[in-house]
Amino acid sequence: MQVSDLVAAARAGDRRATARLITAVENSTADAPDVARLATGGDALIIGVTGSPGVGKSTLVSALITAWRETGLRVGVLAVDPSSPFSGGAILGDRVRMADHALDDGVYIRSVATRGHLGGLAATTGAAVRLLEGVGFDVVIVETVGVGQAEVEIAALADTTLLLLAPGMGDGIQAVKAGVVEIADVYVVNKADRPGADGTVRDLRALMSLVRREPGEWRQPICSTVASEAKGIDDLVAAITKHRDWLAGGDHLADKRRRRAEAEIRARVDAELRRRYTVPEALAEQVANGETDVATAVGRVLGDTA
Amino acid sequence: MQVSDLVAAARAGDRRATARLITAVENSTADAPDVARLATGGDALIIGVTGSPGVGKSTLVSALITAWRETGLRVGVLAVDPSSPFSGGAILGDRVRMADHALDDGVYIRSVATRGHLGGLAATTGAAVRLLEGVGFDVVIVETVGVGQAEVEIAALADTTLLLLAPGMGDGIQAVKAGVVEIADVYVVNKADRPGADGTVRDLRALMSLVRREPGEWRQPICSTVASEAKGIDDLVAAITKHRDWLAGGDHLADKRRRRAEAEIRARVDAELRRRYTVPEALAEQVANGETDVATAVGRVLGDTA
Numbered sequence: 001m002q003v004s005d006l007v008a009a010a011r012a013g014d015r016r017a018t019a020r021l022i023t024a025v026e027n028s029t030a031d032a033p034d035v036a037r038l039a040t041g042g043d044a045l046i047i048g049v050t051g052s053p054g055v056g057k058s059t060l061v062s063a064l065i066t067a068w069r070e071t072g073l074r075v076g077v078l079a080v081d082p083s084s085p086f087s088g089g090a091i092l093g094d095r096v097r098m099a100d101h102a103l104d105d106g107v108y109i110r111s112v113a114t115r116g117h118l119g120g121l122a123a124t125t126g127a128a129v130r131l132l133e134g135v136g137f138d139v140v141i142v143e144t145v146g147v148g149q150a151e152v153e154i155a156a157l158a159d160t161t162l163l164l165l166a167p168g169m170g171d172g173i174q175a176v177k178a179g180v181v182e183i184a185d186v187y188v189v190n191k192a193d194r195p196g197a198d199g200t201v202r203d204l205r206a207l208m209s210l211v212r213r214e215p216g217e218w219r220q221p222i223c224s225t226v227a228s229e230a231k232g233i234d235d236l237v238a239a240i241t242k243h244r245d246w247l248a249g250g251d252h253l254a255d256k257r258r259r260r261a262e263a264e265i266r267a268r269v270d271a272e273l274r275r276r277y278t279v280p281e282a283l284a285e286q287v288a289n290g291e292t293d294v295a296t297a298v299g300r301v302l303g304d305t306a
Numbered sequence: 307m308q309v310s311d312l313v314a315a316a317r318a319g320d321r322r323a324t325a326r327l328i329t330a331v332e333n334s335t336a337d338a339p340d341v342a343r344l345a346t347g348g349d350a351l352i353i354g355v356t357g358s359p360g361v362g363k364s365t366l367v368s369a370l371i372t373a374w375r376e377t378g379l380r381v382g383v384l385a386v387d388p389s390s391p392f393s394g395g396a397i398l399g400d401r402v403r404m405a406d407h408a409l410d411d412g413v414y415i416r417s418v419a420t421r422g423h424l425g426g427l428a429a430t431t432g433a434a435v436r437l438l439e440g441v442g443f444d445v446v447i448v449e450t451v452g453v454g455q456a457e458v459e460i461a462a463l464a465d466t467t468l469l470l471l472a473p474g475m476g477d478g479i480q481a482v483k484a485g486v487v488e489i490a491d492v493y494v495v496n497k498a499d500r501p502g503a504d505g506t507v508r509d510l511r512a513l514m515s516l517v518r519r520e521p522g523e524w525r526q527p528i529c530s531t532v533a534s535e536a537k538g539i540d541d542l543v544a545a546i547t548k549h550r551d552w553l554a555g556g557d558h559l560a561d562k563r564r565r566r567a568e569a570e571i572r573a574r575v576d577a578e579l580r581r582r583y584t585v586p587e588a589l590a591e592q593v594a595n596g597e598t599d600v601a602t603a604v605g606r607v608l609g610d611t612a
Contacts, residue, residue: 028601040596052358127600134596261593261600262585268604273579279568287567290346290440294433294567295334298574 003034010135013105025127039134048158049143055166056190060227076132077109080144126264167196192224309340316441319411331433345440354464355449361472366533382438383415386450432570473502498530
């Protein structure tokens with residue numbers, strides 16, 4: 001099948017065609033330039049969903065899919081699993097929870113393994129995000145577990161980043177530790193029917209009152225949801241839409257798209273550069289026992305590759 | 307003060323001297339080679355402590371410090387905060403919890419900010435770990451929040467990695483998601499007095515029964531603790547000692563040390579390589595709107611820097 005036929009099929013809702021196109025751009029096959037050229041345009045809402053294990057990300061994503069499907073939007077999901085450098089596989093749990101949407105041609109779900117260090121989230125998902133947008137998905141959700149690095153990367157990738165918290169996962173100081181205050185666009189306190197939910201919302205609000213904002217800057221809303229019962233999802237969708245409108249109001253959206261492409265290029269360049277040098281075992285040994293200091297060792301490795 | 311005097315002072319328990327030496331090796335000052343040469347030797351137990359926010363890492367570390375201090379061991383702690391690329395600062399909570407040890411010269415606690423992408427955990431803490439060992443600390447604890455990337459990095463750095471879980475943070479499938487089964491050396495179910503603790507232990511045990519091990523391979527124990535009441539700490543210390551003995555039995559320990567040095571060198575080389583190129587804004591824009599595919603853009607950037 002020609003690339004142009006595959007793109008047309010993917011636009012018409014053929015999930016196998018979509019899968020083949022993503023594989024092509026991920027692996028930079030010979031067809032990749034054609035795919036990039038043909039599967040372009042589109043104006044998807046790119047949503048990042050992050051949070052610690054157990055806060056209910058997959059359930060929330062499933063509820064969001066349902067909500068957007070009801071208004072006729074096509075939804076693509078990339079479930080990133082950054083934590084499995086060894087097993088590298090897809091996670092059964094997510095698949096099970098999202099099985100509600102298995103027969104819906106308007107939904108495409110793909111698990112992505114970042115496989116440890118080699119470029120991370122941006123290298124593996126940037127192209128897939130752009131492709132889903134290019135074949136006409138109206139919403140692309142990138143879901144990943146994690147605090148720290150993964151969260152920073154997802155914020156660079158998404159237009160709107162949701163950070164999920166759940167009651168009993170720790171108080172305000174834990175939110176600070178997770179570095180969440182500065183990165184997310186919308187906070188979601190999921191499992192809001194559990195004891196302690198009010199406290200979590202209160203802590204978060206108190207924390208955010210400490211952040212100074214300029215006029216016109218985005219103020220992160222705090223949404224309460226019970227994703228398993230689809231409670232609070234409408235408010236969350238409204239908050240996401242509001243953020244999108246805010247983004248569209250300035251140059252934010254074009255900036256975001258350019259920065260996303262830049263992050264992807266950088267991630268791939270970094271991975272390639274890393275492949276091009278080795279650290280001799282003897283040199284590592286010298287550093288380990290104090291014969292050579294690290295800076296000298298680094299200089300020697302860089303000298304070897306220059 | 308001469309480097310040799312500083313090293314002698316640090317060995318004698320002078321924390322300001324220790325702090326100055328760490329700063330020198332972290333920043334690769336002109337003194338760094340001398341420091342690396344003089345502050346060497348030692349045979350510390352390097353412990354990594356990781357887990358999601360809210361599981362009680364700092365409280366557990368504090369309890370472990372107390373236990374080791376009772377047997378006269380000197381304990382250094384590097385509290386890594388990988389999640390604050392923007393604020394980059396130390397976290398109040400940890401400091402508060404570890405204040406018990408503030409007046410004890412046998413304890414040195416330092417917060418380390420990894421500041422986002424530039425080299426991560428290995429680049430910022432490898433040298434500090436080696437220094438603390440070199441000035442006579444018997445135990446060096448590296449504590450970090452996080453699942454995924456941070457956990458992989460801490461496992462590369464430490465001799466013995468503890469993974470903390472707490473009841474109610476999710477069931478077995480969550481542990482799989484966190485990718486924990488393959489990385490940790492000792493599992494700790496903290497807050498073991500809370501409802502659901504038995505279930506967490508049971509899930510973990512069931513998961514681990516699925517992992518095939520060769521004879522002589524390490525089998526991760528599962529320890530239950532209530533760190534806030536110092537319950538279960540003795541058993542945990544015994545498990546750590548047992549793992550250390552297992553490591554010492556083969557070539558594992560020398561291997562670990564070499565690999566730690568290698569990880570540190572690589573992290574710094576990577577950071578340096580990243581500094582040496584830029585992605586032109588126009589090129590990122592072309593990728594964002596489909597005029598250029600990513601692989602071509604990557605090739606162009608690499609061509610520019612070759």
